[in-house]
Amino acid sequence: MLSNKRKPTANTVGRFAPSPSGPLHFGSLLAAVGSYLFSKQQSGKWLLRIEDIDTPRVCPGADSSIMHTLEQHGLLWDGPVIYQSQRTERYHEIFNQLQQQGLVYGCQCSRKQINAGGGLYQGTCAPLHLNNTNSDVKKLSWRLHSAGVTNQFIDSLLGPQQIEQTLAEEDYILLRRDGLFSYQLAVVVDDWDQAVTEVIRGADLLSMTPRQQHLFQLLGAKAPLYGHLPLAVTAPGHKLSKQNHATALDNWPASYTMARALAILGLVLPAELQQAAAPEQLSYALANWRPAAIPAEREIITSDFG
Ligand code: GLU
Numbered sequence: 001m002l003s004n005k006r007k008p009t010a011n012t013v014g015r016f017a018p019s020p021s022g023p024l025h026f027g028s029l030l031a032a033v034g035s036y037l038f039s040k041q042q043s044g045k046w047l048l049r050i051e052d053i054d055t056p057r058v059c060p061g062a063d064s065s066i067m068h069t070l071e072q073h074g075l076l077w078d079g080p081v082i083y084q085s086q087r088t089e090r091y092h093e094i095f096n097q098l099q100q101q102g103l104v105y106g107c108q109c110s111r112k113q114i115n116a117g118g119g120l121y122q123g124t125c126a127p128l129h130l131n132n133t134n135s136d137v138k139k140l141s142w143r144l145h146s147a148g149v150t151n152q153f154i155d156s157l158l159g160p161q162q163i164e165q166t167l168a169e170e171d172y173i174l175l176r177r178d179g180l181f182s183y184q185l186a187v188v189v190d191d192w193d194q195a196v197t198e199v200i201r202g203a204d205l206l207s208m209t210p211r212q213q214h215l216f217q218l219l220g221a222k223a224p225l226y227g228h229l230p231l232a233v234t235a236p237g238h239k240l241s242k243q244n245h246a247t248a249l250d251n252w253p254a255s256y257t258m259a260r261a262l263a264i265l266g267l268v269l270p271a272e273l274q275q276a277a278a279p280e281q282l283s284y285a286l287a288n289w290r291p292a293a294i295p296a297e298r299e300i301i302t303s304d305f306g
Pocket of ligand 1 (some may be wrong): 017
């Protein structure tokens, strides 16, 4: 488990990696505040990466709107902002490397077929050795042979975790049939290239951690530590997200949303700071927040932000 007595080290690198499919919502703010405090309390860097790899879901202008909201909350990042859409060449390089290692195979299954089989991909196309030159195949997606992924890991906030083995070992997509690289590939390559040491993010990504750690291993790189924060939900199992139209944060004063985020992370501000400017509230949290105060729940109901 995370020790509060961790020595501050300027080598800590954390990051916030929003997908610009809409303005920042409360669920993402929680992840931003949690990862910011975590990195900055260790005198580390906090990077901002715009995860715009899934271009059809990108909402024009959402990146600047997210940055503006972060700034209003005093969440100032270090160094240049990285955009995944500008890193395709690098993803290609890594994809080719994995392919040369014999770790990638073509898949012609549709989402509908996979859902009919229970939702998890069963490796159906692995023995078929499909490639784009077979005249009878539809355009392929490309998956990673994932056998051997360890399904257990130590979460830096939640302690020992065990993910369902079939999920941990699913042969997931690296390159989609529409030619876009997947989040799974991009996130690992980026965390590696940006030398991220501590990933702090929402608990919705907890189950993806073993596959990301495994990909680091395949690439011969050291994986960061992963810690997962409670997820803001409108009702049990319904996370606040752009997909379910979570309300944009600029509908509330930043001091209100910051105070709420801090309270969920286990820090209640003193009365005189409840209405203070958000950056001032954040400075107080930097001096007084303890990661151990984060509630153990995976989900926190915040229906007012939905
Ligand atoms: N881009 C992802 C999201 O907005 C976060 C990815 C991550 O933190 O690993 O949900």
